Amino acid sequence: xxxxxxxxxxxxxxFEGPLxxxxxxxxxxxxxxxxxxxxxxxxxxxxYLKIIKSxxxxxxxxxxxxxxxxxxxxxxxxxxxxxxxxxxxxxEDPRAELVRQLLEYQTFKxxxxxxxxxxxxxxxxxxxxxxxxxxxxxxxxxxxxxxxVNVFELIEAFHRLVSRIDKKxxxxxxxxxxxxxxxxxxxxxxxxREKNLTFEELLGERIDRRRxxxxxxxxxxxxxxxxVKAYQTSAFGVIRIFPAVES
Amino acid sequence: MxxxxxxxxxxxxxxxxxxxxxxxxxxxxxxxxxxxxxxxEQLIVEYNERQSGICLAEVAGGFQFRTRSxxxxxxxxxxxxxxxxxxxxxxxxxxxxxxxxxxxxAEIEDIRGVDVSAPLRGLLDKKLVRIVGRKDVPGKPIIYGxxxxxxxxxxxxDLSELPTLRELKEISEQxxxxxxxxxxxxxxxxxx
Numbered sequence: 001x002x003x004x005x006x007x008x009x010x011x012x013x014x015f016e017g018p019l020x021x022x023x024x025x026x027x028x029x030x031x032x033x034x035x036x037x038x039x040x041x042x043x044x045x046x047x048y049l050k051i052i053k054s055x056x057x058x059x060x061x062x063x064x065x066x067x068x069x070x071x072x073x074x075x076x077x078x079x080x081x082x083x084x085x086x087x088x089x090x091x092e093d094p095r096a097e098l099v100r101q102l103l104e105y106q107t108f109k110x111x112x113x114x115x116x117x118x119x120x121x122x123x124x125x126x127x128x129x130x131x132x133x134x135x136x137x138x139x140x141x142x143x144x145x146x147x148x149v150n151v152f153e154l155i156e157a158f159h160r161l162v163s164r165i166d167k168k169x170x171x172x173x174x175x176x177x178x179x180x181x182x183x184x185x186x187x188x189x190x191x192x193r194e195k196n197l198t199f200e201e202l203l204g205e206r207i208d209r210r211r212x213x214x215x216x217x218x219x220x221x222x223x224x225x226x227x228v229k230a231y232q233t234s235a236f237g238v239i240r241i242f243p244a245v246e247s
Numbered sequence: 248m249x250x251x252x253x254x255x256x257x258x259x260x261x262x263x264x265x266x267x268x269x270x271x272x273x274x275x276x277x278x279x280x281x282x283x284x285x286x287x288e289q290l291i292v293e294y295n296e297r298q299s300g301i302c303l304a305e306v307a308g309g310f311q312f313r314t315r316s317x318x319x320x321x322x323x324x325x326x327x328x329x330x331x332x333x334x335x336x337x338x339x340x341x342x343x344x345x346x347x348x349x350x351x352x353a354e355i356e357d358i359r360g361v362d363v364s365a366p367l368r369g370l371l372d373k374k375l376v377r378i379v380g381r382k383d384v385p386g387k388p389i390i391y392g393x394x395x396x397x398x399x400x401x402x403x404x405d406l407s408e409l410p411t412l413r414e415l416k417e418i419s420e421q422x423x424x425x426x427x428x429x430x431x432x433x434x435x436x437x438x439x
Contacts, residue, residue, distance in 0.1 A: 016335055017361035062361045104358055107412050111346060112338040114410050121400045123332065124316040125304070128260065 018066035019105040021048060026102070033102060036095055038077055042070040073098060154230060157199050157239050158216045178210060183218040188243070191228060196242045251278050252286040265309030265399065307398035308405060333369075340366040341375060341397070345409060348392040349379050355391075367391070375400065 015021045025044050026033055049063055076094035119125045187202060194201075202215055219241060222228040232239045258274060259266050268287070272280050287310060291303045304313045314322050333341065340363050343355050355363045370376035379392040393406070403409065 016339060017359055019360035066360070101358075101360070105360060108339055108342050108346070108358055111410070111412060112335070112342040115342055115345070115401055116333070116338055119316040119402050121313075121402065124319045125313040125402065126319070126322045126326070127311055127313050127399075 016109075018063045019102060020109070021045065021063070022066070022098075023102060023106055023109070033099060033106075036099065038070065038074045038095060042067075042074050045070055069098065153232065154199075154216070154219065154239065158212065161199065161203070161212055178214050180214060180217055180221070183214045184221060187215065187218050187222060187241075188227065191241065191243045196240045198238050198240055202241065251275055251283070252289060255283065255286050256290055259303065259310050260312055262309075262311070265305075265307045265311040267309040270309075304402065305404045306402055307395050311399075333373075334366065336361075336363075337366040337369050341370055341393070344370070344376050344391050345393050345397065345406070346412060348406075349382075349390040350392075351382050351388040351390055353388060 015024065022041065022045065025031075025041055025048075026036065029040065029044075031037065031041070046067060049067060052063070073094045121127065190202065191197060199215070199219065202219070203211060219228065219230070223230060226244050229242050229244050230239050231242060254275065255271055258271055268280065268284060271283055271287075272278070275283060287303070291305075294302050299315075300318055301312050301314055304311055306313075336359075339359055340355055343358050344350055347354065347358075352363060352367060355367070367376065371378075373396075374394055375397045376391050377394045378389050380390045381387040382390050397403075398405065
């Protein structure tokens with residue numbers, strides 16, 4: 001048993017639930033699913049639960065429900081079978097419901113594998129235009145999917161950046177002369193070249209307070225002049241700045 | 248119209264989504280549906296025969312040009328897509344919805360034996376599963392079904408093309424005959 005613990009550990013996160021774990025045990029022990037030795041399976045099942053607990057993994061409630069079901073079936077099977085010649089013995093097998101559940105689950109598990117094996121769009125096959133992909137990448141065309149940001153969100157992004165600068169750096173005296181016009185020109189030049197940039201990207205390596213403020217002002221100015229547009233893909237998402245007159 | 252096969256080819260290429268036979272017929276006006284169908288079948292064969300990089304596939308109730316699956320490594324390089332594959336939990340949930348739809352969440356959970364809220368939400372987000380209505384039982388639970396996008400993504404003409412659940416049939420025949428009876432479903436929801 002001892003050397004199997006490693007085996008357990010590997011398998012743990014693969015289980016999709018108690019039924020999956022039971023199916024695994026049945027397969028591992030090469031058991032006939034229609035004639036499950038409940039005592040053996042229950043014992044092994046509980047062992048797994050112990051290991052899951054010892055690993056401090058979250059034990060889903062469903063696993064415990066299954067454990068109690070197994071114990072219930074086990075105890076039912078221990079009860080002496082009444083001698084009366086009741087006709088439908090099959091229906092009285094306490095395992096019947098569990099077996100049905102297991103078989104049904106197994107069927108869909110296989111169906112899931114079969115589905116996954118199909119040639120999937122955007123994985124194995126590709127269509128000419130892919131309307132399937134909903135996520136917005138660095139595209140400039142899908143502006144519908146982008147949310148236009150307002151000034152407050154820009155300010156917030158600005159705040160985040162400023163609060164990130166190293167305090168020490170703030171004490172340095174920057175002798176570099178900077179003019180808003182220069183920065184505006186710089187921003188526009190880079191935007192036409194790169195198509196779209198985030199505020200962070202606009203700043204580049206030179207993160208100091210003056211630079212941030214000037215760049216921020218430049219962006220605000222450009223938005224005001226309708227030279228650029230600022231968008232984000234979702235609320236609190238990264239803000240991207242696009243040249244307004246692109247195409 | 249002489250060369251309507253070329254027209255069909257152009258229409259399918261120009262269409263964003265899989266193009267339905269009916270729609271092609273509407274555009275072509277004077278061509279018999281059977282002839283259009285024959286022309287499409289010819290096109291399919293032609294693309295197959297010349298070992299082309301693309302093939303004409305019948306998916307989601309229409310026709311669409313798609314790249315051949317063997318070529319995916321190259322196309323992926325071009326697109327740079329990291330194929331967002333579904334987790335086993337999502338796939339199992341999706342399989343259950345696909346085969347048992349219309350279905351409510353509790354029924355999916357009965358089969359899987361675990362809570363399916365998270366995978367179900369993921370499938371709804373990916374638009375592979377949709378809400379088709381509410382079941383007329385206490386609590387009015389939401390009924391789920393698969394979408395057209397599901398057919399597109401999984402390369403299926405329609406739901407009938409899903410592989411048959413072989414084993415489930417066997418079971419129901421030999422063991423539990425009552426399993427064949429489907430749960431009560433609301434008919435009018437299936438097509439909304």
